[in-house]
Amino acid sequence: MEREANQICPWCQTEIVWDPEIGAEDECPHCLNQLGGYRSLTFTMKNKDDKTAGGAGEAAGRTSIDNDVDDWDDEEEFENDESGDEGPGFDDAIRSGRSPLFADGGFDxxxxxxxxQCIDTQEEAPECISCRELMLLAGHREFGADFKPHTPAILDKPFLTVPVRLDLYVCPNCFRTETMLSEEDRIHMIKAIKEG
Known part of the structure; x- marks a missing residue:
């Protein structure tokens, strides 16, 4: 399958310019997702104005997902939405792939x-596994008496002891959260396993 010299990644929307001497690769160098066209989906759907039960109506009903995206933008659907969680503006932005917090799909x-500035003040900033943005340290959580440590059979004692402190990180782009053992507890764990 021959690809154009310039290509847009369908996953991260990054323009990829391939070197003609090296040739195309199978994955995006930015997001590392596969670039093959085999993941496109096509569904057979009936159109709203289609009143025939067969024939030309079925052929016209075969459409791709992209052609039906406009149906998501019906104002009546949002006005009748009784969930009221974030309001119609938020739902509309999420369905269209735009976050209302960002300008033009990127950071405001x-x-x-x-x-x-916040990330610059942190000692460490893990990378988000979803979007590869650096994550913000949001806070800490300690486990005390409710934490029941496990003792592996080959060790004499548990490698984590109370209190155990976890650091909570939040991605500023996709808002995914991740917890990590605090640095002090990581060092304690390494020593306990080595000595055990």
Whole structure:
């Protein structure tokens, strides 16, 4: 399968310019997702104005998902939505792939600058497994008496003892959260396993 020299990744929307001497690769160098066209889906759906039960109506009913995205934008659907969680603006933005917090699908200038400043003050900033943005340290959580440590059969004692402290990180782009053992507890765990 021959690809164009310039290509847009369907996953992260990054323009990929291939070197003609090396040739195309099978995955995006930015997001590492596969670039093959085999993942496209086509569904057979009946159109709203289609009143025939067969024939030309079925052929016209075969459409791709992209052609039906406009149906998501019906204002009546949002007005009748009784969930009221975030309001119609938020739902509309999520369905269209735009977050209402970001300008043009990327970080807003002020938001982005503040995020960078916060990350610069952190000792460590893990990378989000979903979108590969650096994550913000949101806080800590300690486990005390409710934590029941496990003792592996080859060790004399548990490698984690109370209190155990976890650091909570939040991705400023996709808002995924991740917890990690605090640095002190990581060091304690390494020593306990080595000595055990």
């Amino acid at each position: 200038d002020v938001y982005g600058e503040k995020v960078e």
